[in-house]
Amino acid sequence: MMRTILWLAALSLVVACSEQRSPTETTTAPAGPATAVVPTDADSVVSVQNLPLNQLPAGVPRQPGRVLELKQWTDKNGLNLLVLTRTPVRDDPPQPDGPEEAQSVDMYARQYVQRTGQRQWQELWHLQDGVAGCPFDLGLGPVPGATAVTDLDDDGLTETTLLYALTCTSDVSPATLKLIMHEGAAKYALRGYTVVQYDSIPAAERRPVNTCCLDTISAARLDEHYELLGGRYENEQDFRRAPAAFLRFARQEWRRWSVQEFEQL
Numbered sequence: 346m347m348r349t350i351l352w353l354a355a356l357s358l359v360v361a362c363s364e365q366r367s368p369t370e371t372t373t374a375p376a377g378p379a380t381a382v383v384p385t386d387a388d389s390v391v392s393v394q395n396l397p398l399n400q401l402p403a404g405v406p407r408q409p410g411r412v413l414e415l416k417q418w419t420d421k422n423g424l425n426l427l428v429l430t431r432t433p434v435r436d437d438p439p440q441p442d443g444p445e446e447a448q449s450v451d452m453y454a455r456q457y458v459q460r461t462g463q464r465q466w467q468e469l470w471h472l473q474d475g476v477a478g479c480p481f482d483l484g485l486g487p488v489p490g491a492t493a494v495t496d497l498d499d500d501g502l503t504e505t506t507l508l509y510a511l512t513c514t515s516d517v518s519p520a521t522l523k524l525i526m527h528e529g530a531a532k533y534a535l536r537g538y539t540v541v542q543y544d545s546i547p548a549a550e551r552r553p554v555n556t557c558c559l560d561t562i563s564a565a566r567l568d569e570h571y572e573l574l575g576g577r578y579e580n581e582q583d584f585r586r587a588p589a590a591f592l593r594f595a596r597q598e599w600r601r602w603s604v605q606e607f608e609q610l
Contacts, residue, residue, distance in 0.1 A: 391418055391420075391494045391495060391496060391503055392418060393416050393417070393418045393494050394416065394417050394418065395414075395415070395416055396415040396416065396417060397415070398412040398413075398414075398415050399412065400415075401415070401428070402417075402426065402466070404464070404465060404466050405426060405428065405457060405466050406455075408428055408430040408453045408455060409430060409432050409451065409453060410430040410431045410432035410433065410451070410452075410453065411430060411431060411432075411433070412428065412429070412430050413429045413430060413431055413486065413487060414427060414428070414429040414487060414492060415427070415428055415429075416492070416494070418494055418503065420496065420501060420502055420503040421500075421501035421502055422458045422460060422469075422502060422529075423458050423459050423460040423461045423463070424458065424459040425456060425457070425458050425459075425469075425494075425503065425505075426456065426457045426458075426459070426466065427454070427455070427456050427492070427494075427505060428453075428454070428455045428456075428457070429452070429453070429454045429487060429492075429507070430452070430453045430454075431450065431451070431452045431453075431485060431486060432450055432451045432452075433450070434448050434449070434450045434483060435448060435449055435450070436448055437449055437477070437478055440478075444478070444480035445480075446480060447478045447479055447480045448479050448483050449475060449476060449477040449478060449479065449483075450475060450476055450483060450485045451473065451474070451475035451485075452473070452474050452475060452485050452486065452509065453471070453472070453473050454471065454472040454473075454507060454525075455468060455470075455471045455472075456468070456469045456470050456471075456505055456527065457469065469527070469529055469530060470527045470529070470530055470532065472507075472525060474509070474511070474523070476511050476512070476513050479513035480513075481513050481514050481515040482512065482513070482514055482515060483512065483513055484510065484511070484512035484513075484520065485509070485510070485511050485512070486509060486510065487507060487508065487509045488508040488509060488510060488522075488602050491506075491507075491508040491598070491601075491602045492505075492506065492507055492508070493505075493506040493598065494506075495594065497588065497590040497591055497594050498588040498590055498591070502528060502529060503528070504526055504527065504528045504591065505526070505527050505528075506524065506525070506526045506527075506594070506595070506598060507523075507524070507525045507526075508522065508523070508524050508525075508598065508599075508602050509522075509523055509525075510522050510523075510539060510605070511523075517541055517542075518541065519538035519539045519540065519541055519574050519575045519576075519605070520538065520539045520541075520605060521536075521537075521538060521539075522536075522537055522538055522539045522578075522599075522602075522603055523535070523536050524536075524578075524595055524598060524599055526591060526594075526595060528591075531587075532583070533583040533584050533587050533591055533592075533595065534583045535578040535579075535581070535583075535595055535599055536578055536579050537556070537559060537574070537576075537577050537578030537579055537599075537603075538574045538575055538576065538577065538578075538603075539575065539576070539603050539604070539605035540552050540575040540576040540603055540604045540605060541575065541605045542605075548604050548605060549604050551572075551575055551576065552575075552576045552600065552603065552604055553573075553575070553576045553577055556576055556577050556578060556596070556599055556600060556603070557577065557578060557580065557581055557596075558577070558578070558579060558580040558581065559573075559574070559577050559578065559579045559580070560579050560580050561580075576600075576603045576604070578599060
């Protein structure tokens with residue numbers, strides 16, 4: 346039963362998600378101190394300021410939904426701003442061939458830069474993703490604490506890495522997990538599943554030694570051994586032309602955050 350639900354949920358997410366492979370409700374929170382985000386395999390340290398979530402800088406377009414993360418930092422381009430929002434969960438209208446009750450939710454991320462000597466904000470990249478038509482328990486959001494700003498290739502231009510999960514399940518099943526890294530308009534991604542605990546074996550002990558690559562495992566084997574999904578991603582093709590440090594960091598971050606210990610998204 347779990348296997349059937351898992352595959353139905355995975356199929357639902359594949360159909361529903363609209364993460365772009367190219368490029369209002371607010372919450373008030375106190376401004377956080379500047380925090381040092383230290384790459385796990387580099388000496389570079391990028392100082393990131395967490396801004397109050399209800400105080401978008403002047404000139405920055407307001408995105409749909411509630412602000413979840415609002416961060417700024419500087420690099421060779423100038424002053425950078427990351428805005429991440431999520432819409433409220435909404436009930437879908439009934440469909441003739443669909444479930445009687447279903448819900449949808451969307452998430453948006455934008456990075457802007459205010460170049461030195463300029464007052465206007467320029468969009469560097471944008472991302473939109475969502476879960477649509479979900480008749481089960483629905484979730485979508487960033488993995489808490491996982492957003493990273495780095496300069497792994499030490500070129501003065503920072504990389505922004507987001508990890509977020511999407512769920513549409515009726516039992517304890519892996520969530521879809523995505524790691525999206527940008528350096529300017531260039532995008533690199535890992536896409537796969539979280540590791541969850543569903544019996545006495547701790548989730549951390551289920552984390553596979555080799556997290557890549559699901560697209561080398563036959564569909565028949567995955568159907569018989571669906572537990573192979575947990576903690577693995579599809580492939581590393583997006584990183585073929587990236588600096589080697591990018592893939593090293595992505596692998597480390599995937600292993601660090603793929604164990605699903607966070608609350609319902």
